[in-house]
Amino acid sequence: MYKAVFTEKAPKALGPYSQAIRVGDFMFISGQTPINPQTNEIVESDIVLQTRQAMENIKAILEQEGLSLDHLVKTTIFLKDMNQFSIVNEEYGKYLGDHRPARSTVEVSRLPKDALIEIEAIATV
Structure with a gap:
């Protein structure tokens, strides 16, 4: 069985999906744009403000389930411009401190609402 996770402290889904799904010992967080x-x-x-907002949205979803960013085990970052990679790394790192989940970063041609960044995540519970 699985549980859909929802919090008013993160943006509502832009389509037919959940903010996150909790199943077994994992929570799968949908891509968070900087809404x-x-x-x-x-x-x-x-890009700095948008990275912060995407991370704040992920943090709010985790907190809804009593979790923190320390529970993240994998993230995927989608960037509109890979030239902003180092700026995103710096801001992203501020949120994680010494915690280092696995991560992929890819450049994409376009994101919902013309965002500059989207971040999806997987956490352990």
Whole structure:
């Protein structure tokens, strides 16, 4: 069995999917774009601010289930511009401290709502 996870502290899904699904000892977090859940709009078109918002959204979903960013075991980062890789690394690293989940980063041609970044994650529970 699985459980759909939802929190008002993260943006509502943009389509027919859940913010996250908890199954067994894992939680699969859908890709989080930098949408501010209070305004339902993408934050300013700045990679630092957008990375922060995507990470805050992931953090809120984890906290809904009593978890933290330390529970992350894998993330995938989708970037509109790979030239911003080092900037994203720096901001992403601030959220994780010494914790280092496995990660992939890929450049994509376009993201929902023309975001600059989207991050999906897998956590252990």
